[in-house]
Amino acid sequence: DTEVTQTPKHLVMGMTNKKSLKCEQHMGHRAMYWYKQKAKKPPELMFVYSYEKLSINESVPSRFSPECPNSSLLNLHLHALQPEDSALYLCASSPQGWPYEQYFGPGTRLTVT
Amino acid sequence: EDKVVQSPLSLVVHEGDTVTLNCSYEVTNFRSLLWYKQEKKAPTFLFMLTSSGIEKKSGRLSSILDKKELFSILNITATQTGDSAVYLCAADTGTASKLTFGTGTRLQVTL
Numbered sequence: 001d002t003e004v005t006q007t008p009k010h011l012v013m014g015m016t017n018k019k020s021l022k023c024e025q026h027m028g029h030r031a032m033y034w035y036k037q038k039a040k041k042p043p044e045l046m047f048v049y050s051y052e053k054l055s056i057n058e059s060v061p062s063r064f065s066p067e068c069p070n071s072s073l074l075n076l077h078l079h080a081l082q083p084e085d086s087a088l089y090l091c092a093s094s095p096q097g098w099p100y101e102q103y104f105g106p107g108t109r110l111t112v113t
Numbered sequence: 114e115d116k117v118v119q120s121p122l123s124l125v126v127h128e129g130d131t132v133t134l135n136c137s138y139e140v141t142n143f144r145s146l147l148w149y150k151q152e153k154k155a156p157t158f159l160f161m162l163t164s165s166g167i168e169k170k171s172g173r174l175s176s177i178l179d180k181k182e183l184f185s186i187l188n189i190t191a192t193q194t195g196d197s198a199v200y201l202c203a204a205d206t207g208t209a210s211k212l213t214f215g216t217g218t219r220l221q222v223t224l
Binding site for chain 1: 147149154155156157158161201203211212214215216217
């Protein structure tokens with residue numbers, strides 16, 4: 001099973017709302033990632049969790065708050081977003097240790113109004 | 114600054130043609146190069162290349178890495194309309210699992 005699942009598939013939220021994106025994998029991977037992808041652009045790394053600890057934060061604004069409750073789950077909490085935050089948010093996971101490849105979930109299409 | 118450049122940016126071919134997509138990289142602590150196919154949503158993994166000169170093959174797709182000249186190519190033979198997608202390459206810089214992506218090549222296969 002090489003599946004990463006994400007919910008919801010689509011999300012529309014106002015600038016004052018609080019919402020969360022969820023990502024789940026059951027491949028036993030110990031590294032999980034959040035990416036942001038704008039139209040016709042490659043994915044941009046936001047956060048990396050390794051063994052449930054935040055190991056990379058790519059200078060992401062604090063209105064994005066990641067959480068890794070356990071080795072299978074990764075959340076991204078959203079608060080006070082701006083319209084320019086509208087994008088496809090992708091979750092990925094990979095086995096710990098090298099060499100490895102990252103497996104991506106289907107993404108959540110976020111629109112901030 | 115780590116950089117991955119793909120060419121061409123876009124390509125339109127007829128079904129049955131063979132295409133070659135290019136990826137060059139300048140990154141510190143290079144460990145591997147990965148190719149992904151992205152249709153409407155998530156990138157799907159195609160290949161990971163770690164050693165020079167060893168071709169990886171999956172059906173009509175193949176890829177090879179040249180670590181001396183710092184590039185990789187992805188070949189697709191006998192293209193089909195289902196190959197239409199954006200093809201992304203990414204360099205693993207070995208820095209805490211970080212991938213640096215290229216901007217992608219948009220391939221359109223027409224009948």
